[in-house]
Amino acid sequence: MRHIYRCPLRWADMDAYGHVNNVVFLRYLEEARIDFLFRPEKDFKQGSVVARHEIDYKRQLVHRHHPVDIELWVTQIRAASFTLTYEVKDGDLVYVRASTVIVPFDFQAQRPRRLTAEEREFLEEYTDDATDAARDDTAGEKEEAVAV
Template sequence: MRWSDMDAYGHINNVNLVRMMEEARIASFGVPGGTGKPGNAPAVDLFSSVPDGTQTLVVEHRIRYVRPLDYRNVPADVDVWVSAVKPASFDMSYEFRDPFGGELCVKATTTLAFFSAAESRVLRIPADRREALGEFLGDPVFR
């Protein structure tokens, strides 16, 4: 958590929480193909090997604030996992916990889809990618 993530009440601001979701997703599953430069290897690389011209896009975020996530001068505890795989989209879920007491503070889900830039349309998830995503369905697998 960064000092600038805090709002006037001492909680992590809702906009910054979406950024933290992105950081947790990329740290766990890798950067989308064709973006940035190589950095630290993710725990599992599900995104960087998509075909050229394919983008991994956010379709929707859903966030439930269970209790305030107070600013601490340490990283938040975040669990990340694949919670659903559908024909043309998949969900990543997150649980943010207070790093000192371990209390659940935020439950969130991001729906993502693969998108063809050339055809300007959402793509069905290929069988091999669906299988790779399916390996991480269920309970939190990354922290």
């Protein structure tokens, strides 16, 4: 299953050419990640930190007044980390593909921690392993695997 976040575009997101600035996409991914992880019924109350981002820019996104969709799903779950993968898109048109490695963190003890059983169960609901074929939108394009 995938989580879908409808991300609003803001006037300040544009660069001098009228496109959404590449750096702004990191904020969009953060908004989608927060919307996914910190919901009242399921959330990472104990905290987490981002260990790594990887972004593949596919095409420019022009500023407009309606939101862009960000699909988010889990591609890897380990004992003390997990990987979220994203597509920023309109229908079949993909602007960005990205992934984020997240580490559960105990802020009181100031150290990484293992996923709880509840967190693992929540993440497993959004695991989507059948995405590699769907992600390849250009014949012959080589996709890099995310190393953790």
